[in-house]
Amino acid sequence: MEERSRIINYSLIKKLAALNCKILANEPLSKHCSFKIGGNADFLIKISDENTLQFFLQNITDEIFFILGGGTNVLFADEGYRGIIIVLDGEFKDILVHKNQIIAGAAASLPSVLNSALKNNLSGLECAVGIPGTVGGAVFGNAGTKGSWVGNAVEKIEIFNYSGLQELISRDKIKFEYRKSNLQRCVISKVYFSLKPDLHSKNTQILSENLKKRISDQPVNFPNAGCIFKNPKNESAGKLIELCGLKGKSIGGAKISEVHANFIINTGNAKSEDVFNLIGLVKFAVKENFSIELETEVKLIRAL
Ligand SMILES: Cc1cc2nc3c(=O)[nH]c(=O)nc-3n(C[C@H](O)[C@H](O)[C@H](O)COP(=O)(O)OP(=O)(O)OC[C@H]3O[C@@H](n4cnc5c(N)ncnc54)[C@H](O)[C@@H]3O)c2cc1C
Known part of the structure; x- marks a missing residue:
């Protein structure tokens, strides 16, 4: 103590x-x-x-x-x-729709924000379909699908820096890249999304088809954290892992999914160490076979 x-x-x-x-x-x-x-x-x-x-x-x-x-x-x-x-x-879970803008607290769930957009015929957040988690996490890591990401819809962001100073950051000061933003060492508190009226609204149908596809392509029946690795430029991490013959490989209770090789699943009693070891094994195999250094997308939070 x-x-x-x-x-x-x-x-x-x-x-x-x-x-x-x-x-x-x-x-x-x-x-x-x-x-x-x-x-x-x-x-x-x-x-x-x-x-x-x-x-x-x-x-x-x-x-x-x-x-x-x-x-x-x-x-x-x-x-x-x-x-x-x-x-x-x-209050960080609040979602407010105002004309073409959605103002969401950082703890609001991303699926709820997407639903609010669809209900109000607003488009611009379709890339969020099927992505779990909160608005804060999505903006911090610039979550997305199919080459599009949530950062594209961000107008401005309210943050608190680590000294407690509150700041409103305009879009031109924020850098979004593939699964990455420059919003470091701060707590994101509120996000202003600027969306477009979508009067054609074929959106809902396309989105429900995308969602169905994701469900069939992902190991939905086991706990996981989404894709473990970022896709290297012009490559698919899942494909590389599969080509290394690692689909289905287990260490302890952690297993490389047979449904999608870029997912590691917890088969019930996985230890963090099992997942860390599996990540190490995959990185080694991909480096050996393709001379490619895989980068983890999942944030590894080790004990201090
Ligand atoms: C089944 C499944 C499918 C997935 N599919 C996708 C996908 O298609 N595309 C994709 O991009 N991701 C996907 N993911 C990964 C994940 O859902 C996203 O990265 C999501 O945006 C993370 O949000 P979160 O709130 O859970 O963040 P967390 O996991 O809680 O945190 C992630 C990071 O964000 C930081 N963070 C969280 N909130 C704040 C805040 N308020 N201020 C500052 N930093 C903050 C944390 O410190 C941490 O570093 C998937 C995950 C699962 C389980």
Whole structure:
């Protein structure tokens, strides 16, 4: 406990509890990610409004913290996380449609934002079809499908930097690339999407066909974190893994999906270490066979 008290500022935790934050101590991270893997975090704290988020950031000094969205693109270590995981909640889940604009809190679910767009005949977020998780996670990692990404629809973003300063960042200051943005060392709090009226609205039908295809092409019956690796330029990571003969390869409870080789599934009792080892094996095989260095898309959050 003494060891930990050097890291965690318990008086800050007490103040956050007094501000109505939900505080979970020694919380299993497996409950908060789509992989269903990971040890315990010292604390997982749910923050419901901007003032409390600002207070947290202004007062967190030596502590280590990690901002978690829907947990659909992360792999936590078996040792868990020595520090504080923060999760946005409450007002950060709000979605407001105003003419051609959707203003979404960072904790709003991306599928709900897409639904709001479709209901209001607005187009521009079709690339989000079938992508789970939150708006904050999607914008941070510039999520997308079929060569298009959510960053294309972003007009501006509200963030808090790690000193607690709130900033409104206009589109021209944000750099979106394939599964990457320059929104580092900040907490995204609100996203303004600028969409287009879509009066033809063939959209819903095309989207439901795309969704059906995704369901048949992905291992939907097992916990996973989406594609493990980014596609190298002009290549498909899944195809390269398949050509290495690794489809179906298991280490412990982790297995390279037979449905889609760029997915690793948790067959029930996978340890994070199993997934890390499988990732290492794939990287080695692809490098040996094709001289290509695969880059992980999933964020690996190791114990500190
Ligand atoms: C079945 C399945 C299918 C998928 N398909 C796709 C796909 O087609 N395309 C695709 O791009 N992705 C896909 N993914 C991956 C994942 O859903 C996306 O990357 C998603 O956008 C991650 O959002 P999240 O809220 O879950 O983020 P998390 O996994 O919680 O976090 C991911 C990163 O975002 C950061 N982050 C989260 N919220 C904030 C915030 N408010 N401020 C600052 N940083 C933040 C975290 O710190 C972390 O570094 C899939 C995943 C699954 C499980």
